[in-house]
Amino acid sequence: MSPKQTPVGARTKPGKPLGAGASRTELQRLVRDQEVIVCTGSGGVGKTTTAAVIALEGARLGRKACVVTIDPAKRLADALGLETLSNAPTRIDGPWKGELWALMLDTKTTFDELVIGNAESEEQAQGILDNRFYRNISGALSGTQEYMAMEKLYELHQRTDFDLVVVDTPPTRSALDFLEAPRRLTRFLDHRLYRVLMTPTRGIVRAVNVAAQAFLRTISKVVGGDVVSDAIGFFSAFDGMEQGFRDRAAATLELLSDDVTAFVLVAAPRRDVVDEATYFAARLTEAGIPVRALIVNRMHPRFAKGDAGATRERANTFAGTALGGLYRNLADFQQVASNEEQHLAGLAERVAPAPVVRVPFLQSDVHDLEGLGLIAAHLFPR
Amino acid sequence: MDPAQFFAASRVVIVAGKGGVGKTTVSGAVARAAALRGRSTLIVQVEGKSGLANLFGQPPFDYDEVTLAPGGGADGSADVTARTLTPDDALIEYLQAHGMSRVSRRLASSGAVDMVATAAPGIKDILILGKVKQLEQLGAADLIVLDAPAAGHAISFLRSARGLLDAVRVGPINAQARDVLELLTDPSRCQVVLVTLPEETPVNELVQTAYSLEDEVGVSLGPVVVNGMYPQIDGLDEDPVAAAAAAGAALRTGEAEALAHAAAFRSHRMALQAEQVGRLAEMLPLPQLTLPYLFDADLGPAELEVLAQELLVGIGGLAPTPGDGDR
Numbered sequence: 001m002s003p004k005q006t007p008v009g010a011r012t013k014p015g016k017p018l019g020a021g022a023s024r025t026e027l028q029r030l031v032r033d034q035e036v037i038v039c040t041g042s043g044g045v046g047k048t049t050t051a052a053v054i055a056l057e058g059a060r061l062g063r064k065a066c067v068v069t070i071d072p073a074k075r076l077a078d079a080l081g082l083e084t085l086s087n088a089p090t091r092i093d094g095p096w097k098g099e100l101w102a103l104m105l106d107t108k109t110t111f112d113e114l115v116i117g118n119a120e121s122e123e124q125a126q127g128i129l130d131n132r133f134y135r136n137i138s139g140a141l142s143g144t145q146e147y148m149a150m151e152k153l154y155e156l157h158q159r160t161d162f163d164l165v166v167v168d169t170p171p172t173r174s175a176l177d178f179l180e181a182p183r184r185l186t187r188f189l190d191h192r193l194y195r196v197l198m199t200p201t202r203g204i205v206r207a208v209n210v211a212a213q214a215f216l217r218t219i220s221k222v223v224g225g226d227v228v229s230d231a232i233g234f235f236s237a238f239d240g241m242e243q244g245f246r247d248r249a250a251a252t253l254e255l256l257s258d259d260v261t262a263f264v265l266v267a268a269p270r271r272d273v274v275d276e277a278t279y280f281a282a283r284l285t286e287a288g289i290p291v292r293a294l295i296v297n298r299m300h301p302r303f304a305k306g307d308a309g310a311t312r313e314r315a316n317t318f319a320g321t322a323l324g325g326l327y328r329n330l331a332d333f334q335q336v337a338s339n340e341e342q343h344l345a346g347l348a349e350r351v352a353p354a355p356v357v358r359v360p361f362l363q364s365d366v367h368d369l370e371g372l373g374l375i376a377a378h379l380f381p382r
Numbered sequence: 383m384d385p386a387q388f389f390a391a392s393r394v395v396i397v398a399g400k401g402g403v404g405k406t407t408v409s410g411a412v413a414r415a416a417a418l419r420g421r422s423t424l425i426v427q428v429e430g431k432s433g434l435a436n437l438f439g440q441p442p443f444d445y446d447e448v449t450l451a452p453g454g455g456a457d458g459s460a461d462v463t464a465r466t467l468t469p470d471d472a473l474i475e476y477l478q479a480h481g482m483s484r485v486s487r488r489l490a491s492s493g494a495v496d497m498v499a500t501a502a503p504g505i506k507d508i509l510i511l512g513k514v515k516q517l518e519q520l521g522a523a524d525l526i527v528l529d530a531p532a533a534g535h536a537i538s539f540l541r542s543a544r545g546l547l548d549a550v551r552v553g554p555i556n557a558q559a560r561d562v563l564e565l566l567t568d569p570s571r572c573q574v575v576l577v578t579l580p581e582e583t584p585v586n587e588l589v590q591t592a593y594s595l596e597d598e599v600g601v602s603l604g605p606v607v608v609n610g611m612y613p614q615i616d617g618l619d620e621d622p623v624a625a626a627a628a629a630g631a632a633l634r635t636g637e638a639e640a641l642a643h644a645a646a647f648r649s650h651r652m653a654l655q656a657e658q659v660g661r662l663a664e665m666l667p668l669p670q671l672t673l674p675y676l677f678d679a680d681l682g683p684a685e686l687e688v689l690a691q692e693l694l695v696g697i698g699g700l701a702p703t704p705g706d707g708d709r
Contacts, residue, residue: 042402222555223505224551226550271680272406272433303640304640321628322620323626325617326622326641326644326645329644329648335677363654365582
């Protein structure tokens with residue numbers, strides 16, 4: 001097993017990249033051994049589908065696996081038996097040794113449950129749930145979805161008997177927000193405004209000191225007094241619960257950086273996606289989290305060895321004939337294939353010795369268990 | 383439809399779509415196409431990605447406006463400029479322009495923008511859109527192309543104005559939200575161009591986004607752009623051996639199989655693409671513009687030129703009044 005504590009960039013022996021077969025074996029080993037797998041990458045690269053395939057493979061290997069998805073395409077959700085958002089995993093029956101469960105994250109309910117679980121009393125919980133500021137945070141605040149995904153992951157890992165929890169990260173606007181997500185609320189609680197509101201006495205506006213009042217007036221001028229009083233109401237109601245939230249955030253982060261968790265980077269072989277994946281890998285490394293596998297979806301097939309240039313020349317020689325068209329088409333795909341390999345080279349090196357598994361461009365979109373099985377045949381040894 | 387007329391229909395074009403469909407490329411192509419028809423165009427980005435600058439062969443840019451493609455050549459084209467807007471910059475600028483410099487400094491130094499943004503979600507979006515509205519009214523360019531945030535965010539991004547009107551009932555943010563909503567819902571000032579790939583899931587999501595935007599925001603939708611269509615090649619149906627014989631050429635070992643497999647792959651993909659384009663037309667009665675998949679290399683200025691020309695041809699083929707097509 002590779003030493004997880006060593007940041008990717010600091011490895012002294014990058015070694016030879018694994019071959020295709022060895023890479024698949026290595027990826028399967030992760031699915032067999034890890035307790036948590038986080039699929040991350042930019043939007044539109046097939047993260048959700050990949051996460052579902054990984055969980056399915058876990059079940060095939062006899063594990064009790066649960067995939068947490070965030071906003072899956074409707075037909076995939078249907079295939080997984082997920083009709084509505086729900087916080088309770090649904091079991092999917094099928095011909096596998098283990099169990100396959102799926103859950104489509106309900107951000108707001110997850111947040112509500114977190115509040116209820118941490119509140120000292122029912123009144124306190126209700127006070128928060130009714131607050132408009134809280135409703136804003138739990139429903140629409142960017143970052144909340146990430147935060148709740150990680151919260152759900154933690155809960156499923158700690159409190160249930162799943163052996164494998166696979167989570168698909170939201171397509172965040174700013175790359176790896178989800179790493180920051182559990183800290184988000186606690187950072188918020190550490191914010192000056194909160195401290196100002198809560199001292200010297202507890203969040204009563206008239207008791208706030210002069211500087212704080214000036215600060216509040218400033219904000220009121222911009223967003224209006226209602227927003228400020230909602231915020232004050234929220235913070236007052238929240239009083240006493242911060243520690244619980246802080247502890248939970250710390251524990252979640254710990255789980256994410258623990259050896260039992262593996263981060264799998266999902267990408268497509270386009271330059272912009274690879275650039276972003278490279279950035280993700282760097283950020284993960286900074287956070288002390290190695291990329292344990294790289295999955296590249298939608299690779300174009302390579303129909304012939306060699307350089308597109310020579311084929312292109314033949315296409316030009318025979319321009320205007322059917323043969324010319326056939327050569328031109330072949331040259332197009334040779335070109336794409338070599339561009340894709342070129343884009344991937346640097347990224348594969350960066351995540352080495354992590355296995356790199358390539359999935360070819362599929363003939364149609366995947367939206368059923370059969371389709372997931374087709375992808376699995378490319379990801380894992382068969 | 384005359385492209386010049388098309389680009390004069392509204393001063394703001396918002397380009398939106400799911401991640402990975404080529405939204406930024408399309409923003410660049412729309413801008414360049416407009417510039418080729420003599421309309422100076424400003425591209426506004428909200429995410430500091432390098433794609434757009436690469437597309438024009440230029441170094442990365444920031445809040446300050448830069449020229450991506452100078453006009454004034456023999457072709458009579460106008461400038462394409464670009465800038466990246468951030469909510470923080472937009473807020474400070476807004477407050478300064480409204481006699482609240484002191485407030486702006488305070489907000490900036492205390493890091494309260496995040497806090498305020500939490501108190502009233504959508505505020506960051508409204509600050510960006512507010513800035514776009516200001517640029518529109520100042521006439522910063524003949525056309526402003528806004529490269530919107532990806533996918534699901536596009537809806538909440540454009541919905542922010544309505545949401546904020548409920549959350550913040552007074553003050554400058556409320557006024558800003560009101561102005562932005564006016565801009566978004568006025569077809570003579572603003573239209574949204576949705577981008578997709580000719581694939582099932584992106585098509586489904588585009589249709590969903592289109593209806594959400596019309597119903598929940600009330601924006602006017604321009605033509606949809608289907609990006610990444612494989613260009614047609616003649617001869618794909620021919621047997622390579624027969625084609626070689628006809629051309630008097632000898633094939634090398636294995637070449638016939640390679641040519642046949644590659645041809646079959648392309649034909650199959652093209653059939654799937656055509657099917658998805660048809661499905662899109664059925665589900666969404668909006669005119670379509672298609673852009674080719676470019677096999678050659680990475681997207682750069684030469685490819686941008688190709689795409690801009692393709693757009694002009696496509697727009698030229700649209701019915702004179704966009705939006706009334708019942709295809």
